[in-house]
Amino acid sequence: MADIALAAPPAATRLTREEAGFARRELTRRRLVAFGLVAPLLIFIGFAFFAPITTMLHRSVYNPTVVELIPDTLTVLEAWSGEGTPAPEILTSMAVDLKRLANERTSGKLAEELNRGLPGTSSLVKSTARKLRRAEDAALATDGATLLLDANPKWAEPELWQTVRKVGRTYTDTYFLTALDLERDAAGSIGARQSARIYVQLYTKTLRIALVITVLTLLLGYPLSYCLANAPARTANILMVFVLLPFWTSLLVRTTSWIALLQTNGVVNSVLMSIGITSEPLEMMFTEFATIVAMTHILLPFMVLPLYSVMRGIDPSYMRAALSLGSSPIPAFIRVYFPMTLPGLSAGALLVFIISVGYYITPALVGGTDGQMISNIIAFHMQQSNNWELAAALGSLLLLLIIGLYWVYDRLVGADNIKLG
Amino acid sequence: MVLAVSQVSESETRPGPRRVAGSSAPAARAFQADRFLQFIDVKKSYDHKTLVVKGFSLDVAEGEFITLLGPSGSGKTTILMLLAGFESVTGGEIQINGTPITRLAPYKRNIGMVFQNYALFPHMSVVENLAYPLKVRNLDRRDIDSRVEEYLSLVELSGFGNRHPAQLSGGQRQRVALARALIFEPSLVLMDEPLGALDKKLREQMQFEITRLHSKLGFTVIYVTHDQTEALTMSDRVAVFNDGVVQQCATPDVLYEQPENAFVADFIGENNLIPGTVAEIAGDRVRVTLAGGQEVLTQRGDVSGTGTDCIVSVRPEKMFIKPSDHAYDSEITACFIVRHYVGDFIRYYFELPDGSEVTIKVLNDLAAPKFDEGQNAQLIWQASDCFAFRAT
Structure with missing residues (x-):
């Protein structure tokens, strides 16, 4: 059993x-x-x-253009020591390549790439190519070096060849260095850029603007969310519609309405002048001020929504408990209520900060030159200067920056504490 | 309304025979006319039109355990909010030791409160939660530490100090909430359905815990609940609330055995309420003609005069089915419907000639009779177990 x-x-x-x-x-x-x-x-x-x-x-690191244009020259150039005029066969190879490029009508591309490395080389390349186009193939093969130097004696300068070698690498850190206002000198060591240093300053400015906007949305959004969360459900719903209304309006319309408000003959100036606060119109449009004001307005809902949903979930009995335990209202708010809103606050702050760091359209429309942010420069390099590699490097740095900030945030606050709703 | 108010104050001020009749030790203590906490005709309106609390008067002795019991929406929690100062009083006055506190800010009242959801601060550890009321009172660091330790052991949670509320079980949170409400030695402790979120077993355990602390530390408790078992087992006195007024405030046994009106009779425990008409009033006894024509003898509840409609209330366990050894002075005939087997007792359902239903509880022993559906039975009881109340 x-x-x-x-x-x-x-x-x-x-x-x-x-x-x-x-x-x-x-x-x-x-x-x-x-x-x-x-x-x-x-x-x-x-x-x-x-x-x-x-x-x-x-x-941002890959630059195959030059390699594709003059592969032979770059191969023979490897033998060059880097000092003095390169050996004649190198010059000859370059002359042959230039003629081929001239016939293929791609010498302009090479000129542009070289010019980026060493300003002023564009015309040198183009005019040489034009001259060599008429040269005989046989003559070029035997006496290319002379023909090249005849076309322009600058081809003897080692600096030019260093540039050729530099831009002739398939993978390069040049764009990242440029994006950080650095450059490599002839010896190959990294140092501060001699010409215009704008990018680091622009990154700092972007971060500063984003921080100011975050603080402003917080100052405006916190009391508003508190009010919404503690209002009776019906009132809260109506007020919420007003908070959400900007979401339902086109971003462009909202930005344009700020132009109408802030411009020299705009609403704000007219009001200020008519009540006699100022005698002449204030220049508010196309300044950093305009960027900050318009972006604060646009990003406010991103602060209010997470704060509201967190505050809504905080039972009023916590504050009551604090009061009944003998704490007066303000200390009770600071010690009890405020810490409980931190998840919403950090979510909102992070959201607003990250969005504003990469914001493009509003600064472009109302910021002028003064209120430009890093995204506007990235857009400039993509659309106008056609330097996609630099744009990619700037964008990658922006991405790294945000990941870095997120990491710092995670260490300080803890990403688990984020609460969006 | 006016009637109800006067009734309340009557039951509070009159040293009536009823309270003496049910005099247990706590009742005697309540009777010392020790007016530690006084509600004097307190009214509350939220919308400036209707009163939620309609003239609430109550005297509470120091160290007493008073429960406000009533269905939801009866205004009992509002009373607590008024007392704690979270809501403003519309009319009347609340006094502690003769000092009015009606206009005093909540944080100056020195009243401890235990909330239904415990309201433990989630971002603070147990120790920090307990230390909070002491810190805001600027106590010395060492005093705080020793007091926190003392109260942690009082609620049997020593060693849990560094946990956060989320890491505690429901019962443990309740203990912490209790300790936090007591640690600053408030003159008065309010409890708003503190055991509502706990399961049955834990609830009974915590009831015991609260009464233990109460008798050990001797603080005064105003306890709000809708669970009458909780109210009856824990309290010195229970104030039954309905529709913004106190229907009756008395010791649990008086409340159960001598309800003052039909609402209390119906609300507390189980009761048979049979409609009838007052035929004759003779002193403390009333003769009632039931709707079906049968006559019974009852005690006088709050019926006003001969010929008025009334409700006769008899508890299911006070009625017996003939043949029975129990003495009786009322007898009615009723038609058997069904019996439900509950376990320790059996519940019989009968129908009276007028259609009203009567329930009888019979102990599950050999004497429990068997009936066929539709069979007539004789139901008997003593007039002293039965009341005639004004029909509402």
């Missing part, structure tokens, strides 16, 4: 081969269904997020 009772359970708990097969197939089927459900999202993220960012990161 006892033996049977002991022997029975293991036999019952073990699966037969057939049952195990069923269980496995069932599990596989469920996994497939689950994967099928998330697959479109994964594909979309990969396609629309990871691929572009990887491309951008790659582009």
Whole structure:
């Protein structure tokens, strides 16, 4: 009797081969269904997020143009010591390449690339190419070096060849150095850039503006959220519509309305002058002030929403408890209520800060030159100077900066404490 | 309304025979006319139109355990909010030791409060929670530490000091909340359905815990609940609330055995309420003609005069089915419907000729009779267990 009772359970708990097969197939089927459900999202993220960012990161260090244009010259140039005029065969190779480029009408590309490395080389390359186009192939092959120097004696200068070698690398850190206002001198050591240093200053300014906007939205948003969270449900819903209204209006319309308000003959100036506070219009448009004001307005909901949802969840009995324990209202607020709103506060602050660091349209419209942020320069390099590599380097640095700030935030506050709703 | 108010104050001020009749030790203490906490005709309106609390008067002795019991929306929590100072009093006055506190800010009242959701500060550890009321009173660091340790051991949570509220079970949180409300030695402790969120077993354990602390430390408690078992087992006196007024305030046994009106009779425990008409009033006894035509003898509740409609209340355990050894002076015939087996007792349902239902609890022993559906039975009881109340 006892033996049977002991022997029975293991036999019952073990699966037969057939049952195990069923269980496995069932599990596989469920996994497939689950994967099928998330697959479109994964594909979309990969396609629309990871691929572009990887491309951008790659582009910021990858520069194949020159290599593709004058591969032979670059190969022979490797033999050059870096001092004095390169050997004649190197010059000859360059002359042959230039003629080919002139015929292919791509010498302009080389001129542009070289000019970026050493300003003033553009015309040198173009005019030499033009002259060499008429030269005989045979003459070029034997006496290319002379023809090249005849076309322009500058081809004898080692500085030019150093530049050729520099821009002739497929992978380069030049753009990152430029983005950080650094450059490599002839000896290859890194130092501060001699010409215009604008990017570091621009990054600092962008961070400063973002910080000011975050603080402003916090100062405006905290009391507002508190008021909303403690209002009766109906009033709160109506007020919430006003907070959300900007979301339903086009960003462009909202920014333009700020132009109407801030411009020299705008609403604010007219009012100020009509009530006699100022005698002449204040210049508010196309300044950093305009950027900050307009962006604070636009980003306010991003601060209010997480704060509101966190405050809404704080039971009034906490404050009551603090009061009944003998704490007067303000200390009770600071010691009890405020710490409980920190998850919403940090979520809102992080959101506003990160969004404003990368903000583009508003500074572009109302900021003028004074209120430009880093995104505007990135856009400039993409659209006007056609220097996508530098734009990619600037963008990558921005990404690194934000990841770095997030890391600092995570260490200080803890990312788990973020609460969006 | 006016009637109800006068009734309340009557029950508070009159040293009536009822309270003496039910005199247990706590009742005697309440009877010392020690007016530690006084509500004097307190009124409260939220919308400036209707009163939520309609003239609430109550005297509480020092060290007494008073429970406000009532259905939800009866205004009992509002009383607590008024007392704690979170809501302003619309009319009347609240006094502690003869000093009015009606206009005093909540943080100056020195009243401890235990909330239904405990309201433990989630970002502070247990020790910090307990130290909070002492810190705001600028106590010495060492005093705070020793007091916190003392109260932690009082609620049997020594060693849990460094945990955060989220790491505690419901019962433990409740203990911390209790300790926090007591640690600054308030003159008065308010508890707003403190055990509402706990399961049955834990609730009974905490009821014991609260009464233990109460008798050990001797603080005064105003306790709000809608659970009558809780109210009856823990309190010195229970104030039954309905519709913004106190229907009756008395010791648990008086409340159960001698309700003052039909609401209390119905609300406290189980009761059979049978409609009828007053046939004759003779001193303390009333003869009632039930709606079905049968006549019974009852005690006088709050019926006003002969010929008025009334409600006869008899508790299911005070009624017996003939044949029975119990003495009786009222007897009615009723039709058996069904019996439900509960375990320790059996519940019988009968129908009276007028259609009203009567329930009887019979101990589950050999004497529990069996009936067929539709069979008539004789139900008996003593007039002393039965009251005639004004029909509402």
